[in-house]
Amino acid sequence: MIHSPGSVVFQNVRKTFGAFTAIHDLSLTVEPGTLVTLLGPSGCGKTTTLRILAGLEHPTSGRILIGGKDVTMLPANERDVSMVFQSYALFPHMTSLDNVAYGLESSGLSKKDARQKAEHGLELVGLAGMGRRLPAELSGGQQQRVAVARALVLEPQVLLLDEPLSNLDARLRRRVRTEIRELQQRLQFTAVYVTHDQDEALAVSDKIIVMKDGEIAQAGSPRELYEAPASTFIADFIGEANVVPCEIIDISGAHATVSIEGLRHVVPARGAKTGRGKLAVRPSAITVEPAESAAFSGRISHAAYLGDHIEYEAETSGGTLFIVDPSVDRPLAPGTQVAIGLKNRGIAIIAE
Known part of the structure; x- marks a missing residue:
């Protein structure tokens, strides 16, 4: 579905809102085909970082590269990324198939081709045969998978996931996070995933970037962060x-x-x-x-x-x-x- 996963590079990115500095001189790299999680408590800067990557905010200074291309000042629709929101943002009056096909049709694809790709997208996330169902006829986990399929069919270089499981109950969160991880590993797409849930980050990530007060407190594999915390904050936050x-x-x-x-x-x-x-x-x-x-x-x-x-x-x-x-x-x-x-x-x- 995603033909060429892209890398993500932040170079000395800073973001201020008036006198408040949300991001301090942030530099990070996401390798193609990996899932990297931005983890941290509320107010640490992880969501602002994701919004800057998506083009929903622009940095005060610094550069952002996606697939080697400088996208710092490009609008969201020219960045070759797709976003999965915590609220799913599905159209309630449209079927699952129509929800997935909507972005494809909006980008100029014919209705026939858009529906074929949408059907394939639903099949990828385990929802084959459910294209005629309305969002209200799906469980919370199924609705989230529709949202993932809608993002994947656009074939972005990078998939962004903003607290994608926060509206699900604990048991369903475990199942859907496993499905997201298996899908990412099977399709090898690049993903940047934001959460405040440590267990979720440990379960899905190739690499975790723990943020605190707009800076990187520590970055590494889940095992590295759990077994070799660099600070008291990391030791207490990761498990x-x-x-x-x-x-x-x-x-x-x-x-x-x-x-x-x-x-x-x-x-x-x-x-x-x-x-x-x-x-x-x-x-x-x-x-x-x-x-x-x-x-x-x-x-x-x-x-x-x-x-x-x-x-x-x-x-x-x-x-x-x-x-x-x-x-x-x-x-x-x-x-x-x-x-x-x-x-x-x-x-x-x-x-x-």
Whole structure:
């Protein structure tokens, strides 16, 4: 459907609204055929970045290139991009087929050819045979797929997705995000995807760009961001993390020995130096066992059974730890004194 996926390059892009700077000197690259997610909290600049790429806003300074072509000052209809909005923006009085064909007919394609391409577009997103249905006769997930098909049939160099799953319930979000990812990998189109949902970003992305206050806080693969956060902000934003003070007591090649309340543990060094530091410890990387005394000890202050795991909060001399324990057959009651241990994965020195 998309014959030549394009690259996206931002070169020192800045965007101001009066005295407010929404984007600070932003430089990034999206390789052809990849799905890159702009992730961050509300107000971080991700939606402004997408609107600048779409041509709905113009940068105050800097350049934008799509497929190697400078499009900085081009209007939206000359940029060879298509956008999928969170509201779907389907015409309620038109069938699914007519919704998908609308942009093709508006661009000058004959009605017959537009409908043939629209039927193929619906088939691509798993809606073959549903072309006669009105949007009101489709589920939320099906409506979103119609919106994706409508964007894909225009054969853009880049597909833009603005919070495309935010109107769906949790179970449907999981299914549709899987469908979007499988479709992108099968058709190899370039996609820039905006979301504030960390799980969504981890599930669909080749690369995640985490934004904060109009700047890139960290960029990398989902695994890199989860396992090697560059800052406390990233550690806490990409999945949950306990930020624990530690002493880095030895560096040996690629590994560092750290001490937490007297408990020693070996972690990737990541360029760290000996001395005081911080660890990002995922809740699932912590173990707890009943014990009156231990090198690293605590007291269970809260326990919540969630079916396949128990969530604990444990009070320690270094602060409160949030713990996810799969051992549902041996629950620990609040007030229990515990020895705290660490697993080999899910622990990283914070590089900042």
